[in-house]
């Protein structure tokens with residue numbers, strides 16, 4: 296129904312444009328007046344896109360590799376990048392599934408794991424959704440054979456066998472690594488390594504092809520021939536005349552710790568060499584808080600309840616909220632009645648469950664029609680606030696739905712000013728510059744249901760809204776975002792609001808224009824009374840193309856901004 300409606304609507308617009316003989320202006324950015332701008336109802340003025348990550352970690356042999364650590368970056372960390380979004384690991388099934396928020400103009404991001412960096416390309420599904428389905432090769436330090444000094448060697452019948460120190464993977468498994476040199480002039484035909492009774496290595500799996508350098512082996516895991524062991528049968532040519540292969544496998548740490556010896560046998564032609572190593576292994580895992588995440592990868596190494604951070608827009612980076620505050624009446628579209636920057640950190644535990652939502656705010660301006668505007672955020676309905684909010688300004692409190700947090704009821708109190716003047720939107724006297732206010736609010740959060748939700752308001756910074764003049768029931772939301780249970784719904788469809796619940800349209804005018812915009816990155820704003828469409832030269836082109844063109848319209852790029860209409864801090 297909605298698609299059908301949209302087509303009809305576009306046709307209608309075209310007819311109007313032709314009828315008006317305004318051919319030179321149609322489809323270009325010549326129309327700068329907001330009242331002349333008609334948005335598509337499907338276009339929600341999004342500068343962000345929710346991107347579903349489906350990441351699988353594999354080892355160098357192609358096997359799923361559980362608990363593979365990786366980081367997601369918006370820019371290249373090997374080339375001066377600073378914008379880390381995520382440091383995380385895959386689960387016991389070697390997968391990681393989550394949603395991150397990126398600027399709509401992003402086409403790719405970076406994944407870093409150990410020394411490996413790879414570019415991930417977005418599969419764009421719509422203006423608001425994309426996905427990434429990819430794998431990365433996770434070479435944990437345990438698979439890197441570093442130097443040979445820690446390798447104890449024994450020799451028999453022209454074979455040299457090396458056993459490296461066993462390595463605790465800190466996830467209940469231990470890696471055992473052998474190196475076998477064949478000094479005979481016949482090719483190696485197989486290697487068998489004894490296992491404790493009943494123990495089956497988790498990798499490599501039975502029947503798989505194991506590779507070491509250019510050599511390949513068929514894996515029997517386990518076998519009883521010639522003794523209970525994991526056995527590697529050479530496929531094709533095997534090493535001879537001093538050449539070697541590595542044989543690496545993973546067993547439970549408890550079994551490894553109980554071992555007292557390992558026997559290894561190698562065969563080349565009719566020659567058989569066999570030795571037995573004494574083993575005395577004490578697992579040592581560098582996990583100070585015992586939450587199963589090693590210190591190197593634990594964002595909270597001394598806190599067992601916390602392990603990982605997810606940053607929106609990125610670590611140390613802010614995005615910007617902009618509001619008009621007269622809703623349901625049309626404002627002047629300077630979009631500066633409340634200008635505030637956000638940086639959200641979602642803190643999760645080792646099981647990837649939410650623990651805290653840390654909000655870093657930076658209140659910059661208020662060219663408001665009302666003196667006492669408030670600000671709140673509603674969190675997803677599968678979360679609830681779970682404990683005491685820690686607020687540096689001591690103003691935040693939880694609403695009775697247990698998932699809406701009022702951060703302040705009066706922006707002037709946050710700025711520490713009184714009086715009726717606009718704040719930081721008019722650069723001329725007598726308006727003083729009021730220093731912006733930055734503060735942090737940590738909200739303890741608990742998951743009430745497992746959910747995978749793509750709605751923009753279920754992603755950081757979630758569902759922010761302005762409380763007009765501090766009135767709790769007078770909510771002004773981002774376009775099409777849901778209102779809370781406290782909303783005075785009698786305000787819908789009054790004044791210039793043209794909400795249409797049947798089409799999922801809320802907080803938009805008859806031209807489908809919004810009262811608030813969420814900017815994916817930090818951004819400047821218009822001076823008092825100047826329309827956003829005049830201050831930003833490509834705003835109209837962006838909106839008229841339904842967000843297809845100039846998705847980065849808010850950036851400070853050559854020709855993008857009308858400097859005279861952008862607020863700058865007065866020099867004196």
Ligand SMILES: [Ca+2]
Nearest residue numbers: 584586588593
């Ligand atoms: Ca830890």
Ligand SMILES: [Ca+2]
Nearest residue numbers: 595598601602
């Ligand atoms: Ca921890």
Ligand SMILES: [Ca+2]
Nearest residue numbers: 629631632662
């Ligand atoms: Ca204003």
